[in-house]
Amino acid sequence: MILHWQTKHQLINNDRLIYDGTALGMLVRALVVILTLVIPFAFLASPWAYC
Secondary structure, eight states, X not given: OXXXXXXXXXXXXXXXXXXXXXXXXXXXXXXXXXXXXXXXXXXXXXGGGGO
């Protein structure tokens, strides 16, 4: 809702931006980021990685 409001109130070259994203789309992107960035570094930080 916040992204929708912010986007609706921005002007670029006297044109209003349009936000058509959904919560499910944002959830999928967040999960992709977590799976690609956080999990590999968590494995390296675990004590079993050094055994």
